[in-house]
Amino acid sequence: MLDHADRLLERITLLTQFHYMVLSDKVNSVVQKLTIISAIFLPLTLIASIYGMNFKYMPELNHPLAYPVVLAVMLIIAIGQLAYFRKKKWI
Numbered sequence: 001m002l003d004h005a006d007r008l009l010e011r012i013t014l015l016t017q018f019h020y021m022v023l024s025d026k027v028n029s030v031v032q033k034l035t036i037i038s039a040i041f042l043p044l045t046l047i048a049s050i051y052g053m054n055f056k057y058m059p060e061l062n063h064p065l066a067y068p069v070v071l072a073v074m075l076i077i078a079i080g081q082l083a084y085f086r087k088k089k090w091i
Contacts (some may be wrong), residue, residue: 010014036091044074 023061051070085091 032090036085040078042084043077043081047074047077 049069055061082091
């Protein structure tokens with residue numbers, strides 16, 4: 001009887017460890033996706049914060065195509081990062 005109880009305890013311990021391993025894998029997957037999302041938005045936030053400052057002497061602010069060019073660059077960065085992450089099969 002004692003031998004049987006020891007085997008049951010060992011099985012329960014292994015099942016508990018397996019359960020924690022599966023939970024850890026799910027958490028790692030979620031954290032990876034959140035990291036990818038933040039990596040995509042970080043350069044875009046930097047560009048937007050620089051252009052959101054009140055500068056008096058920024059030559060590109062007076063250029064008529066400055067705003068569309070900056071938006072195009074931000075879009076290219078975001079699409080490039082998405083393509084890179086999909087190529088690496090991270091998303």
